[in-house]
Structures are given as C-alpha cells and as structure tokens.
Amino acid sequence: MNEQQIRNFNHDLLDWFHSNGRHLPWRETDNPYYIWVSEVMLQQTQVNTVIPYYMRFIRKFPTPAALADAPEQDVLKCWEGLGYYSRARHLQQGVREVVEKYDGQLPDSKETLLSISGIGPYTASALLSMAYDEPEPAIDGNLMRVLSRVFLIDDDIAKQKTRRKFEDLASSLITETDPGAFNQALMDIGAMICKPKHADCPNCPLRRHCLASEEGVQLEYPVKSGNAKPRPLHYAVLLIRDDDGRYLIEKRPDKGLLAGFWQFPMILLDEYEKAGQRHDYISERYGCEMAPVHTTFTYTHRFSHLIWHLTLLDGRTHQKPISEKQRLVAVADFDAYPFPVPHQKVIEWIKNNRQNHT
DNA sequence: GACTCGTGGAA
DNA sequence: TTTCCAAGAGT
Structure with missing residues (x-):
C-alpha cells in the first residue's frame, strides 16, 4: 500500500x-x-x-x-x-x-x-x-x-x-x-x-x-495447519472417605497440566491393572485402608490435547493423610480449594448422590 | 520448531 | 455429535 x-x-x-x-x-x-x-x-x-x-x-x-x-x-x-x-x-x-x-x-x-x-x-x-x-x-x-x-x-x-x-x-x-x-x-x-x-x-x-x-x-483464508487428535487417558477416581464423611483430596504437581490444583486421587487404569493387587496398590500410594471398590459412575472430559475417561471408585479410610499434598476435607469446605472442571463434576455428583456423608 | 497447556461457544 | 477454535506463552 x-x-x-x-x-x-x-x-x-x-x-x-x-x-x-x-x-x-x-x-x-x-x-x-x-x-x-x-x-x-x-x-x-x-x-x-x-x-x-x-x-x-x-x-x-x-x-x-x-x-x-x-x-x-x-x-x-x-x-x-x-x-x-x-x-x-x-x-x-x-x-x-x-x-x-x-x-x-x-x-x-x-x-x-x-x-x-x-x-x-x-x-x-x-x-x-x-x-x-x-x-x-x-x-x-x-x-x-x-x-x-x-x-x-x-x-x-x-x-x-x-x-x-x-x-x-x-x-x-x-x-x-x-x-x-x-x-x-x-x-x-x-x-x-x-x-x-x-x-x-x-x-x-x-x-x-x-x-x-x-x-x-x-x-x-487464513491457511492453518491442523491439530492433532486428543489422546485418551483412562483414570480411576478414588472417592476415599473417613468416618466423618470427609473426602481425601490431593494437590497436583506445581508444573504441567492443571498445576497447583486439588483433586480426588486419580490412578491411571493401566498402572492399576498392571499392579495386580489393587488394594495394596492404593494402600501404598495413599496410606489408606481401602474397602473393596466398585464402579459407581463414569465421566468423560475433553481437553484440547487429551481426553480423560474417569471411573469413580468408592473407598473408606480410618487413617490420616500421609503427605502434605493430601487432605481430608468436608464437602462443605471444597469451596476453598481450586478444582479442575472434571472434578467439579465429581463434586456435583457427590452432592447429588450422597445426602449422608457418613 | 514442535508440544504443552483448558474451557465453552458456535456451526 | 463432532469439529473447530478463541486477545498466546513457556518449554
């Protein structure tokens, strides 16, 4: 011009x-x-x-x-x-x-x-x-x-x-x-x-x-090269409660996806299956005695570059968290913690399906 | 340079 | 339902 x-x-x-x-x-x-x-x-x-x-x-x-x-x-x-x-x-x-x-x-x-x-x-x-x-x-x-x-x-x-x-x-x-x-x-x-x-x-x-x-x-116009398809990841989401109805949550690492956010413990299903002894695996990783788990709910969330397939599993603990990155929190106190959107859906599910948190 | 990093709205 | 993509930056 x-x-x-x-x-x-x-x-x-x-x-x-x-x-x-x-x-x-x-x-x-x-x-x-x-x-x-x-x-x-x-x-x-x-x-x-x-x-x-x-x-x-x-x-x-x-x-x-x-x-x-x-x-x-x-x-x-x-x-x-x-x-x-x-x-x-x-x-x-x-x-x-x-x-x-x-x-x-x-x-x-x-x-x-x-x-x-x-x-x-x-x-x-x-x-x-x-x-x-x-x-x-x-x-x-x-x-x-x-x-x-x-x-x-x-x-x-x-x-x-x-x-x-x-x-x-x-x-x-x-x-x-x-x-x-x-x-x-x-x-x-x-x-x-x-x-x-x-x-x-x-x-x-x-x-x-x-x-x-x-x-x-x-x-x-404009010319733009295409995006890769999101990669699927299958997780078990652990709803671990104590006798007071509080849930175990943990803080994500301070780098990478959803850094610094809190969430319910998640285990890659691949590793979970590979571990074989399912209860021992959870016990070692979270210091919690687990009752037998059973599937209660599944949820899918799409990110730009990956997809989470979440399966909710149910458990109980009589122990306290073993790490500073873990806490037992009452449902009413979830508000104080930043949760990723897919876990906010889990919270919704808890509130709708667990009137009694004991 | 190529990947990673979220979510919701629009068609 | 699926796909695209939106006032990009860090690694």
Whole structure:
C-alpha cells in the first residue's frame, strides 16, 4: 500500500471503530495493571467468557501489590474454570517482578515488558499500544485472519515465522494516531464481522481494501495447519472417605497440566491393572485402608490435547493423610480449594448422590 | 520448531 | 455429535 492507501485504511478502520467498537470493561480504564490482567485472561479465550472473571479478579486483587501479596491458591481459585492456569501463576509472578523491580509501575519499553513473566510478543505490544499509546501492532489470531484476507496472505498462521511476517505488515499500517484503537478495531472486526467461518463483507469497513472479498475467497483464508487428535487417558477416581464423611483430596504437581490444583486421587487404569493387587496398590500410594471398590459412575472430559475417561471408585479410610499434598476435607469446605472442571463434576455428583456423608 | 497447556461457544 | 477454535506463552 502507498501512503494514501494507508491513510484511507486507517481512516476507515478507526472511523468504524469509534461508532461500532465494543464497549468492554477493560476499555473503560487507562490503568496499565487492569489492561494487563485483561490481556492475559483474553489469551486463547473469548471475550464473553472473560468478562465475569475479569470483574471478580480486579475486585479481589485491585492493585499490583494486592496480587503480589496474595497466596497462589487464592489466585488459582479466582481463575478456576477459565483454563490455561499457568497464565494465572505467571501473571502473579510477573506482577511480583513489577512490584519489586519497577516500584509497581508497569514498564513502558518493549524489551523490559518481554522480560516479565507471562508477557510475550502479543501482550507486550497490546500493552504498549493500549496503555502507552505506542504504535506497536498486537499480532493475535483475529489480526492475522483479517489481514490474511485483506492482503491474500497464504502463509500457515500456525507457524511462528508467519507471526513475524504479519508483524512487519501491520507495522507498516499502524500510525501514531490512536494505535490502541488500531489494534482493537482489527480485533473487533475479526470477532464481529470477519469470523473464521462467516465473513459479513457487506458490513465490513475494510471491504474496499480487501483482496479476498474482491475475489470472493475470504473463507479460504487464513491457511492453518491442523491439530492433532486428543489422546485418551483412562483414570480411576478414588472417592476415599473417613468416618466423618470427609473426602481425601490431593494437590497436583506445581508444573504441567492443571498445576497447583486439588483433586480426588486419580490412578491411571493401566498402572492399576498392571499392579495386580489393587488394594495394596492404593494402600501404598495413599496410606489408606481401602474397602473393596466398585464402579459407581463414569465421566468423560475433553481437553484440547487429551481426553480423560474417569471411573469413580468408592473407598473408606480410618487413617490420616500421609503427605502434605493430601487432605481430608468436608464437602462443605471444597469451596476453598481450586478444582479442575472434571472434578467439579465429581463434586456435583457427590452432592447429588450422597445426602449422608457418613 | 514442535508440544504443552483448558474451557465453552458456535456451526 | 463432532469439529473447530478463541486477545498466546513457556518449554
């Protein structure tokens, strides 16, 4: 595009945005910390899902200091159900860095932002443009989809190399005039008009600039390589109760899937079968004397990259937990612990089927 | 570079 | 019902 075309592109884009852009909670503030929280929550997560989490989060942790000082369990509990929980731990770690090294003020240089835990290329640019009015293009999925159609770019957007190509392109388009609105406008167009499987070209402010629309090939863009199929894992979920009706729960490791969450003990059925002596296996692993187990309920939960098939087994214990990562907790006290969604379903089942917890 | 990391909504 | 995929970052 020449300079005049770029001016027209920006005018059409920003003009549309100012009358049609979405009104969102994090757009009503200029507090960099609030914008930061919203950008992290919005990673791979849709706006409507984020809104209630965002409102709760900034109410509970209204300042960087409040978040820095909070127990990790409280942060995870506030994030419970939103997914990608390492985002929450990295956000808290990043905020702690900001409190300690930058006096609680979010830095305004790209290099420094990128050094902060949980802030990558997208979030750094989003913060610079939206909180500090810097002309940095924030390359996300929306922006790549819209621009791939406008400019007929057929590189695979699943490749990291392609992101840099869009960064170069968007850098040539963005101007000093409200760069935050430039990024948000492209995101809004991507979310409202130029959707993955439907493009409402007649109502698109970029229509006169769009090569894909001109050729009617908008739905063939962007090009994206496919995902692998989720891998199935079969688990036994152990409902181990003591004489007071409390259930044994354990804390997951602090790395990997659902890190730091609490759950009912789970055993891979493969290992369980292989162990042969089922009761001894459970006794050794959980320090609990088990009554004979029997299947009570099965449940399937699909993650993006794997599938849990859960079979509930019933047991009793007269012992106390043998590890700090295990606790006996009354049903009424489950609220204090962050549980993964599939185990929240287990809790629901318990509440519906166990009126008497003795 | 290729994997891992969640969940819910839309078609 | 199945499939895709959404304001990505860390390893």
